[in-house]
Amino acid sequence: MTTIREEMWKTKDILFNFAISDLKIRYRNSVLGVLWSFIEPLLLLAVLFVVFSTMFRFEIPNFPIYLLLGIICYRFFQNGTTIALNSLTNRSATITQIYFPRSIPGLSAGITSAIMLVFELAVLGIFMAVFQFTPPITILLLPLILALEFILVLGIALPLSILNVKFKDTEFIWGVVISAGFFLTPIFYQFDMLPQAIQNVLQFSPMVQLVTMAHHVVLYGIFPSVNTILYAVGSISTITVIGYLIFRKYQARIAEEM
């Protein structure tokens, strides 16, 4: 018997192929196709920008870029986990008819969202040019932060794909988590605007840590403190290990649950 890890390693070639077909299915019958990857975040940006620069007025320098960066970071997390959520349930025919490593759909959802992220980062680049914003040198750390986020996405995508087969309401619960998370992450406000008591609780959220670090390195040229980095790495690896254990517990019997 091969272990799950060996099996996952052996099938790394399949993953990319699977991610591409995920994208094809996602944009099937849509005229604009992959352009949605650009349009969706831009529309969200437009709405938030109008609301928070005219009605509520937060004094955040370079607000459009601040906002877009937060939206992009959050959407990476949102896309990866929500695509993963239905990645196994959508393929019930495949799962009951052939054997393949059950980690493939969940992991490839993470890759699909990473591909979409690349498109969205291009939009961010265009924005920076339009607003004549020259990012500080610390922006070179952004890929590392996003890589850390990628691990978080995989660590949640894997168990979510399996849990949604086992418990059909995982989908609804996760939908609530994602919507709440959007407001509880400093995307359209700054973290220190929140009351101290709330800050104390929310600082444990890995998304808060990731988005704050992204803002720091892209906009302010602030190098994340060792504490922040250690904390983010620690919490994300804990989540990923727990996620993997959940996945391992349920994966063998998944075809029977279909």
Added chain:
Amino acid sequence: MSDYAISVKNVSKKFKLFHEKRDSIYESAAGFFQKKRHSEILQALDDISFNVKHGEIFGIIGRNGDGKTTLLRIISKIYSPDSGSVDVKGRVIPVLSIGLGFHPELTAVTNIYQSSILLGFKKEDISKRIHEIIKFAELERFADTKIKNFSAGMQMRLAFATSVLVDPDILLLDEVFAIGDLNFQKKCFDTIMSFKKRGKAIIFVSHDMEPIKNFCDTVMFLKEGKVGKIGSPEESIAAYVDYLAKHPEINPKENLSDIV
């Protein structure tokens, strides 16, 4: 080490038969406090052991619900057995019911790639054979049509063509000849015989005793999840017919002549 292509040892499998399936977290939590039993255990397979040699066609017969498809699913790793072990030498392709895990929203060609890559075959190898597969399946005009627009027969043909042309070491066939015209059936039989000649192992499940008698070297009769008989096709079919005759409530006598 044995020189068997497939070696099944003491495999058992139970299913929980849900009268009211709890598949939400709320129901699981609420059900935890209820005394009422909501499921019963169905022993689908009970201590099954058999071996299949290279170049052997192994038939499995038995009533509906007596574990034939479950057994094929365990051999192809779709299900995992509760106890016992399955040792398989080489790459297995299962052709169960219709399709080969095809995705309805993808085209025939994309599906061939996706299913065979998932099953562990190399993309380059498939590229070399893709035309051959489409031709074998007689679907030249529909290569870039989405699977959801295919008839059951077309899907079955595509599944069979893919499974034989990617050249697996072991082929599991579940009622594949129920669909397909005579011409296609003949092509299937020819392919299966050439597989046998090249030393590949085939497991063949059918309710039609004619091909079982003509093609299989060994036949197993599955009786309510247990091994009823393993022997020559004649012996096992005789055991099956005998069993049906003793249980007229399952299968009315007058139909027996149709089966044999």
